[in-house]
Amino acid sequence: MDEKIIEIKNLRKEFKTSLNPVSLIEFFFPKHRTTIAVDSLNLDIFKGETLGLLGPNGAGKTTLIKLITGILYPTSGETKIKGKQIEEQKKIIGLMLGYDMIYYRMTGYDNLKYFARIYKIKDFDSRIKELSELLEFKDYLFEYVENYSLGTKSKLALARAMIHAPEILILDEPTLGLDINVSEKIRGHIQNLGKTIILTTHYEKEAIELCDRIALINNGKIIRLEKKEKFNELLKEFSELGETK
Numbered sequence: 001m002d003e004k005i006i007e008i009k010n011l012r013k014e015f016k017t018s019l020n021p022v023s024l025i026e027f028f029f030p031k032h033r034t035t036i037a038v039d040s041l042n043l044d045i046f047k048g049e050t051l052g053l054l055g056p057n058g059a060g061k062t063t064l065i066k067l068i069t070g071i072l073y074p075t076s077g078e079t080k081i082k083g084k085q086i087e088e089q090k091k092i093i094g095l096m097l098g099y100d101m102i103y104y105r106m107t108g109y110d111n112l113k114y115f116a117r118i119y120k121i122k123d124f125d126s127r128i129k130e131l132s133e134l135l136e137f138k139d140y141l142f143e144y145v146e147n148y149s150l151g152t153k154s155k156l157a158l159a160r161a162m163i164h165a166p167e168i169l170i171l172d173e174p175t176l177g178l179d180i181n182v183s184e185k186i187r188g189h190i191q192n193l194g195k196t197i198i199l200t201t202h203y204e205k206e207a208i209e210l211c212d213r214i215a216l217i218n219n220g221k222i223i224r225l226e227k228k229e230k231f232n233e234l235l236k237e238f239s240e241l242g243e244t245k
């Protein structure tokens with residue numbers, strides 16, 4: 001029996017944004033827009049699988065990831081990781097949210113050292129070297145991140161997410177904006193990690209290559225969830241979706 005590692009129940013996230021007033025009345029009584037980014041979503045993720053969240057822009061992929069990792073609080077519903085609340089399980093998760101969590105005015109090495117210290121990793125020097133060798137950016141470790149190519153930044157962001165050897169890796173668009181060769185390399189690394197992985201993407205190729213299951217997301221809902229045998233049908237449905245928001 002497959003072991004459930006993440007259980008998402010009835011998850012919902014609403015964003016309320018105020019609109020710019022266009023009249024005096026609206027200045028005093030501002031209008032709001034409510035966006036339901038994640039809508040009554042249920043999903044189980046199993047140990048060792050790679051699950052892809054595929055969907056068009058604005059579908060709710062990043063919001064879902066932020067909810068799973070506890071960066072955002074849900075409006076309602078819950079996520080359990082190995083049966084516990086997210087707050088108790090943050091250490092077993094590694095998150096790569098684009099290049100958001102790396103500092104450009106530090107070297108790659110100092111970035112990784114900073115995060116290694118947060119996780120109280122004793123032998124951080126050998127961990128940093130090990131990861132930079134694994135992800136092939138060792139030669140750039142002592143250069144400033146602001147001079148890195150996008151590909152090297154991605155490798156560093158992935159290493160940062162993996163610094164504390166987390167059981168679960170969550171990757172938001174890990175190859176966004178990268179050329180074919182670098183994307184291929186990064187995908188190769190992800191494929192060999194042997195962890196439970198959730199990744200978002202809007203590249204079909206990436207989803208097919210990496211994932212055991214793909215959840216097709218649109219308007220905050222999972223509209224289809226398939227294993228490899230039915231990827232073709234799911235991708236057909238994906239190609240028929242337009243940009244939603």
Ligand SMILES: Nc1ncnc2c1ncn2[C@@H]1O[C@H](COP(=O)(O)OP(=O)(O)OP(=O)(O)O)[C@@H](O)[C@H]1O
Nearest residue numbers: 015017035037056057058059060061062063064245
């Ligand atoms: N902080 C926020 N405040 C208001 N609305 C938000 C916020 N974050 C996301 N949204 C809205 O929630 C919806 C889902 O956004 P989200 O970023 O999760 O989509 P996505 O699937 O990751 O899209 P993309 O492929 O463009 O990254 C969108 O309509 C977006 O405008």
Ligand SMILES: [Mg+2]
Nearest residue numbers: 061062063172
């Ligand atoms: Mg996103």
